[in-house]
Amino acid sequence: MKSIDYDLVIIGGGPAGLTAGLYAARARLNILLIEKLVPGGQIISTDWIENYPGFPDGISGVDLVGKMTEQVKRFDLNIESGEVLSLDLSGPVKEVRLDGKTIAARAVIIASGASPRKLGVPGEDTFYGKGVSFCATCDGPFYRGQKVAAVGGGDTAVQESIFLTKFAEKVYLIHRRDELRASMILQERAFANDKIELVWDSVVTSINGKSDGVENVDLKNVKTGETKTLPVDGCFIWTGIAPNNQFVGDSLKLDEYGFVITDSKMETSVPGVFAAGDVRTTPLRQVITAAGDAAIAAVSAEHYIESLK
């Protein structure tokens, strides 16, 4: 039997990882949380969160992360900086591999979240950081008095487009369908905002510019086939997310989009390996659901570890 470094390794320090850490630390498990960037995950790049309970006036993503991090520190959660590159889940001892080191654990919680899905059109990579962005909080202030394109139709696209109107003179919200998927309250706010212009039934086919930045985007109407060029200074993309789980390989069952499949206890297809938050197959990807999943995953991991004794 290989020697064990930790009862539980948590991969990722977003809302799911920090919540799993909180529950597992309070259960007095010997835990390590591994985060490749800084704790916080996607909410670091979120301007304002008004649907997380307990904050009647809403809270900024950065402040919410600050509070979550402060809370886990009270329980001495051990957080290590590093990127998980692969897993060996074939034996009873789970191996978590980082660059130059392997950590052995009785159980693992995968809370590595998700990243924005790219459009896959010409110019998207060329102009990334020079007009193409996935983060209004980070880059919105650069577009004061300018015109920007925003691509998407869900909650994130609409909420972030509204935020962009604090800076931009015009936000063209480009959506491939003739109605938005976003919640009604966000739709009402977007329709009432005269800086937002909806471009229905359209997709971006190319993002164009010169070396110093974006100058326009090419659009195609998916119903009529009509094409046009829209002059803009930037292009924000919010068309969904893809799971951050390349390190899983084929060791776990994934759904058709690559998200990790779990049961109601957040256990994956491998006993002792759990998943929580945006990385797993779930009908809703939000801070509250990530935290809820993670609480279940941590308690399930605790029961699993107990069952080994």
Ligand SMILES: Cc1cc2nc3c(=O)[nH]c(=O)nc-3n(C[C@H](O)[C@H](O)[C@H](O)COP(=O)(O)OP(=O)(O)OC[C@H]3O[C@@H](n4cnc5c(N)ncnc54)[C@H](O)[C@@H]3O)c2cc1C
């Ligand atoms: C612009 C935007 C606005 C949003 N607005 C809202 C909102 O208003 N309300 C709401 O409830 N939700 C909102 N969300 C969604 C919310 O942020 C996510 O649902 C939530 O952050 C998911 O938490 P998570 O912990 O599962 O994943 P993430 O937040 O994605 O965190 C995963 C963490 O794992 C780390 N990680 C990834 N791979 C590895 C690896 N190999 N090794 C080590 N660490 C790794 C990442 O660096 C990251 O810190 C928004 C998201 C975005 C992008």
